[in-house]
Amino acid sequence: MTYTIVVRGEAVYAGLVFPKVRPSFKVSNSELIEFLKDRVRERMDAGAESADSQRPMYTVYVRTPTGTYNALVCFQYIEPDEAPVGDVLVRVPRGVYARFVPNGDYHDPVEDVWAQVDDATASAEITRAYREEIEIWHDSESVELFISITP
Template structure:
């Protein structure tokens, strides 16, 4: 298990949402989440005014956002410069500046998503990190390239 500690600036995300999930590789690899990722890739990047699959090369995000009741909602989408540029009809989430443990696949698992989430479980169980249970972010740089940012307490 290897990870780094990073500070991520505030960000605005827009996209499609699935309510009441528990952050895990099972959710991330779920059929509904995969369907929504494909739909976003297919519709293109409306921020740039393009049609079709023009978002290729631009990272796609899976953002787990907690609600006051302790549930998580997952937003699958892109980051935007401001809330004004999020496409009409998309759900908007603003993630504040925060400290994260950054995980990348290390090859222990065949599935890169399962790999990063297993590393989080190991780091938490061994008390190397203390999760803050705030926003947690998967960054997809391709259909199989992923990194995971876990909010932590410092």
């Protein structure tokens, strides 16, 4: 398991929601998440220049007051008014994260990073803060996972 500790600045995300989930590779690989990725990507491709269609896609897990999470399948925007009308907006504050990338232990890159999170948490190498958690998809085989931690 390898990870780095990073500080991510505040960011604005907008997209479509999958409510009441538990962040894991099973959710990330679910048919509903894939469906939402396709819809968000189609909308982006329909109205964007070719350079914009190469932007990374995000899944931002946002904790609710009841302790569940909502998964927002989205793109990042500089300003909220740049987001498509009707999308759900989330502003993630600046925070400290453990950054995980696939290390090759699993064939599936998203299962790989989530397994590393489970190992790091179980061995007490990191203490999860249970705030926003962010997957960044650079393409179908390249993923980064940022887990909010207590410094």
